[in-house]
Structures are given as C-alpha cells and as structure tokens.
Amino acid sequence: MSDNTQEAQEYLVEVLATTTQETVVTPLDNVVTPLDNTSSKNVSGEKKKIVGVFYKGNEYAKLNPDFVGCVEGALGIRQWLESQGHQYIVTDDKAGSDSELERNLSDAHVIISTPFHPAYVTAERIKKAKNLELLLTAGIGSDHIDLKAAAAAGITVAEVTGSNVVSVAEDELMRILILIRNFLPGYHQAVNGEWNVAGIAYRAYDLEGKTVGTVGAGRIGKLLLQRLKPFNCNLLYFDRIRMDPGLEKEIGAKFEEDLDAMLPKCDVIVINTPLTEQTRGLFDKDKISKCKKGVLIVNNARGAIMDTQAVADACSNGHVAGYSGDVWFPQPAPKDHPWRYMPNHAMTPHVSGTTIDAQLRYAAGVKDMLDRHFRGEDFPEQNYIVKEGQLASQYR
Numbered sequence: 001m002s003d004n005t006q007e008a009q010e011y012l013v014e015v016l017a018t019t020t021q022e023t024v025v026t027p028l029d030n031v032v033t034p035l036d037n038t039s040s041k042n043v044s045g046e047k048k049k050i051v052g053v054f055y056k057g058n059e060y061a062k063l064n065p066d067f068v069g070c071v072e073g074a075l076g077i078r079q080w081l082e083s084q085g086h087q088y089i090v091t092d093d094k095a096g097s098d099s100e101l102e103r104n105l106s107d108a109h110v111i112i113s114t115p116f117h118p119a120y121v122t123a124e125r126i127k128k129a130k131n132l133e134l135l136l137t138a139g140i141g142s143d144h145i146d147l148k149a150a151a152a153a154g155i156t157v158a159e160v161t162g163s164n165v166v167s168v169a170e171d172e173l174m175r176i177l178i179l180i181r182n183f184l185p186g187y188h189q190a191v192n193g194e195w196n197v198a199g200i201a202y203r204a205y206d207l208e209g210k211t212v213g214t215v216g217a218g219r220i221g222k223l224l225l226q227r228l229k230p231f232n233c234n235l236l237y238f239d240r241i242r243m244d245p246g247l248e249k250e251i252g253a254k255f256e257e258d259l260d261a262m263l264p265k266c267d268v269i270v271i272n273t274p275l276t277e278q279t280r281g282l283f284d285k286d287k288i289s290k291c292k293k294g295v296l297i298v299n300n301a302r303g304a305i306m307d308t309q310a311v312a313d314a315c316s317n318g319h320v321a322g323y324s325g326d327v328w329f330p331q332p333a334p335k336d337h338p339w340r341y342m343p344n345h346a347m348t349p350h351v352s353g354t355t356i357d358a359q360l361r362y363a364a365g366v367k368d369m370l371d372r373h374f375r376g377e378d379f380p381e382q383n384y385i386v387k388e389g390q391l392a393s394q395y396r
C-alpha cells in the first residue's frame with residue numbers, strides 16, 4: 001500500500017470517528033429562527049384537545065435543543081398550548097385499536113402528524129373522531145389521510161407549505177451526485193478496508209451535459225432545477241401546469257407535455273409529484289421500460305408512486321442503473337429484499353425533509369396555524385388540502 005493510500009484511509013477513519021461522537025450539538029447560527037414561545041391569548045376561552053404523532057427521539061432527543069420534530073421535542077409548542085388551557089397529547093403510538101392515538105380519537109379536536117412517522121387517519125378513524133376539526137401535516141404531503149372521508153366529515157386538512165422544500169431539493173441534488181459518481185460502492189470499499197479504483201471508475205460519470213428531467217415541477221421541482229442550472233445539464237420538466245414563461249427561461253428548463261416522450265431522453269429522472277390517485281403506481285413496468293437503459297432515478301416523493309417490484313427488477317437487470325429514495329415496503333428494509341444487493345442504490349431512513357431547519361420551519365408553521373385556527377381565522381398562504389368539504393384540485 002502506498003503512503004498516500006494509507007494516509008487517505010487514516011483520514012477516513014478519523015472523519016468517521018469524529019462524526020459518530022454524541023455530544024450536545026451547538027445550534028448553527030444560520031438555522032431558521034427558533035420558535036417564539038411567547039403566549040398569545042386564548043381569545044375564545046375554548047379548551048381544545050390536540051394530539052401530536054411523531055417519531056421518538058430516544059437517546060438523540062437531548063443532543064440538540066432544536067430537535068423539535070420528535071415526541072420529546074413535541075414541536076416546541078407544549079408550553080404555549082398548555083399555557084392557554086389546551087390539552088396536548090404527544091405520542092409515537094399510532095397503529096392498531098389499542099394505540100394511544102386511537103384511545104384519544106373520540107374527543108380530539110386537532111391531530112398533527114408528519115410524513116416521517118405518519119398517523120394514518122382512515123375513514124374508520126374519522127368516524128370515531130366526532131370532535132375533529134383540523135388535521136395538520138407538519139411537513140408536506142397529506143396522503144396518510146383519507147382525504148375524501150375528511151372532506152365528507154367537514155374536517156380541514158392543511159400542511160405547512162414550503163416548510164421543507166429546500167431540504168428536499170438539496171437532498172435530491174445530493175442523491176443525484178451520489179448515484180452518478182457511483183459513490184456508495186466506493187464508500188463501502190473504504191469501510192470494508194478495500195481499495196479498488198477500477199471497481200468505482202468504470203461507472204462513474206460527470207453530471208455536466210447529462211439530461212435531467214423532473215416529474216412534477218412545483219415548489220421542490222423548481223428549487224431542484226434552480227440548483228441544477230450551474231451544473232450545465234439539459235433540464236426538462238413534466239407537470240400538469242406549465243411554468244410562467246419568464247421563470248421557465250430563468251431556470252432554463254424545457255417543458256415536456258408528454259411524460260412518455262420525456263422519459264427516454266433522461267439520464268436522470270427525479271420524481272416530485274404528490275401521491276394522488278393519478279400518481280399511485282405511476283412508475284410501473286411499462287413506464288420504466290420507456291426510460292433510457294442505464295437511467296438513474298431519484299424519488300423523494302412517495303414510495304407508492306413506484307411499483308416496488310418493477311423497480312427492483314429493473315435494477316437487477318441493469319435497465320435502471322441506480323435508484324434512490326422511497327419504495328413501498330415495511331421499514332426497515334427486509335434483510336432478504338433484493339434491494340440490498342443492488343450495486344448502486346442509496347436508501348436511508350426518511351430524512352430528506354426533516355432536517356433541523358425544516359423542523360423549526362414546520363413547527364413554527366403549525367404553531368401559527370393552530371393560533372389562527374383557534375381564533376377562527378384562515379391561513380391563506382398555506383396549502384389547504386381539504387377545506388369546506390372540497391379537495392384541492394390536484395387531489396381530485
């Protein structure tokens with residue numbers, strides 16, 4: 001082994017050792033403003049029951065004071081809610097008829113949940129929740145709720161629009177680079193004490209000059225396209241709605257009217273649509289066969305947009321050269337799933353939209369929306385998914 005190689009390996013070990021230390025994190029200066037915990041008055045005097053469903057922070061909960069997206073952090077709104085006389089139940093226990101969520105359904109006025117540990121609000125649960133007024137998604141994507149049942153019951157469904165779009169766009173850019181540079185096999189080599197440059201280089205490419213297409217160019221899709229512009233790629237997008245021509249020109253992306261016509265042009269496909277009746281299972285065997293052989297797919301939207309088996313098959317036979325993002329199977333990924341053996345795929349627990357910056361944004365949004373809801377006010381700048389019995393147009 002050359003001296004240089006040894007040095008490089010020592011450096012890697014050092015980096016890994018540093019990053020696994022678990023000391024309390026000093027919050028970064030540029031993270032969004034922490035929650036304002038000053039009390040506003042409960043003007044109506046009505047006492048509400050709010051149920052929050054989040055994942056448990058466990059031993060990580062105390063390591064960062066800004067880690068508000070877990071059960072222990074409770075979005076940082078406990079003191080504020082309780083000072084106004086409201087009851088705030090927070091739990092991670094959400095599945096089955098014996099769960100804490102289920103036990104608190106019958107008199108809950110508000111349920112807050114996140115896509116990272118979703119409380120499935122089914123038609124059956126909505127029937128039991130006689131007092132339910134508001135379902136808030138701390139984040140974006142409300143497909144864990146039976147939206148038609150919520151509309152029929154007159155329950156408002158809203159999400160904190162834009163709260164984590166930067167986190168997702170950055171994450172997508174990272175995943176594209178990880179896949180195109182064949183990063184993961186190299187990482188595994190280093191961790192396993194191997195060093196074989198050829199085994200990485202034979203399928204590592206530059207992003208420059210490649211064609212990247214996003215399926216869905218809403219808030220996240222547009223941010224991703226903006227971030228890709230300096231990489232000098234050919235940018236394409238498919239969406240129900242065409243962008244304003246000025247913005248399209250500024251971003252430098254070409255609109256594709258027909259998804260089937262866009263797919264064969266793309267070296268990289270990124271999926272950025274919500275999960276709806278139109279997009280569920282959209283990437284099935286047929287759609288994937290329309291993609292270029294060797295395509296890389298990044299899906300930071302929902303796993304159910306993909307036909308898991310079709311993606312796994314296409315990865316196995318090389319039609320898809322790399323996939324990163326969600327697929328629809330129970331987490332953690334089963335040990336014997338073919339996914340584990342793909343040469344180039346990147347899957348992590350669902351963290352793309354739940355960075356600390358995002359948590360502080362959606363926590364502040366939830367606080368503001370609750371405050372206004374209790375005052376009988378609207379929050380027009382947020383995405384209403386269901387309002388006054390009507391589903392938002394893209395969910396119909």
Ligand SMILES: NC(=O)C1=CN([C@@H]2O[C@H](COP(=O)(O)OP(=O)(O)OC[C@H]3O[C@@H](n4cnc5c(N)ncnc54)[C@H](O)[C@@H]3O)[C@@H](O)[C@H]2O)C=CC1
Pocket residue numbers: 139140141142162164165168215216217218219220221238239240241272273274275276278279300301302350351352353354394
């Ligand atoms: N992985 C994560 O942590 C996160 C994932 N998401 C997912 O990303 C999705 C998109 O988020 P945003 O960009 O903020 O939403 P958005 O509402 O701003 O954009 C969605 C875009 O998809 C388009 N669209 C919807 N249905 C379509 C269809 N059938 N065909 C073509 N285009 C269609 C819409 O016209 C819109 O431009 C969310 O619904 C959520 O599922 C969002 C945040 C975090």
